[in-house]
Amino acid sequence: MSPTTIQPVSAHWLNRLLPARLPQAHKGDFGHVLVLGGDHGYGGAAIMAAQSAAHCGAGLVSLFTRPEHVSAMLCRQPEVMVSHQHINDMITRATVLLAGPGLGLCSWGTALLAQALASDKPLLLDADALNYLAALPQAEQQQLKRDNWLLTPHPGEAARLLGCSSADIQHDRVAAVQQLQQRFGGTVLLKGHTSLIAGPERQLARLDCGNPGMAGGGMGDVLSGIIAALLAQGLTGFDAAALGGYLHGTAADQLAAVRGERGLLATAILPHLQPLLNGKS
């Protein structure tokens, strides 16, 4: 693939992409994120994704999950609307879909994912939604390919999607993210140290923030919620992934600077997001 300029993502992107809100703004102006996920045993992933979308300025956030996770969601973040039924109505009301955190790969999760894929709304796929995609025959993958989706694989998921090893992905991450974008379309964010973002117009961006304290369960779920909230506020897939990754990594760096890297919890990122989003830290 031809060499491409890689744009480093910086604080300037914030002012460029998130202008001040108009005084008369209302929640309908900032989109409605619907998270689909949280199979038995994995409620935390979907709850964290919904919570982080709520912390990043989406007008409304909903979660469709298993019944046993409904009250946990309400206790953690009552701003989020949560249900285990009427998925079609929920998809109709949403403006952005986020499928994958804790989705599982049993019939409940794959049926939900099929409903998300049948909608033409902007769609972020993470975690098990990527594993589902990876397991499909290439012809079916090609039928699903679309410009308005955004895939956020870690190197393990990227390897499954491309049918290689995670060592192959890490050996040439730029080539890997470009290959993923070419094969699946839309925007791809390849996670890990120095995350990379490839967009549908061959744009390429790099994140110089983030630290090894982020290597812990739930961190990717929080990232997916941040990006979905930015999509809901009208950013393109490429801009939402780049800015979302920047906010996520910068929040984690702020925490690590004060408390160190070990024991950095994904949910500890959440209170750092609002000041960052508003240019106050």
Ligand SMILES: NC(=O)C1=CN([C@@H]2O[C@H](COP(=O)(O)OP(=O)(O)OC[C@H]3O[C@@H](n4cnc5c(N)ncnc54)[C@H](O)[C@@H]3O)[C@@H](O)[C@H]2O)[C@@H](O)CC1
């Ligand atoms: N609190 C929760 O409810 C959590 C639920 N989670 C959910 O659990 C489900 C399965 O996640 P798992 O963590 O088991 O599966 P993963 O696919 O994330 O990890 C499985 C294996 O993939 C490889 N891998 C992962 N990250 C890698 C990297 N950066 N580089 C190279 N190889 C890598 C490793 O061999 C790893 O053991 C997902 O739906 C996920 O959303 C996780 O997000 C963790 C937290």
Ligand SMILES: Nc1ncnc2c1ncn2[C@@H]1O[C@H](COP(=O)(O)OP(=O)(O)O)[C@@H](O)[C@H]1O
């Ligand atoms: N060493 C690292 N340096 C920078 N960022 C990291 C590092 N390790 C993990 N991260 C970030 O943390 C997040 C981990 O996501 P993921 O592997 O999907 O976790 P989970 O599936 O447990 O939610 C990604 O955004 C990734 O870029």
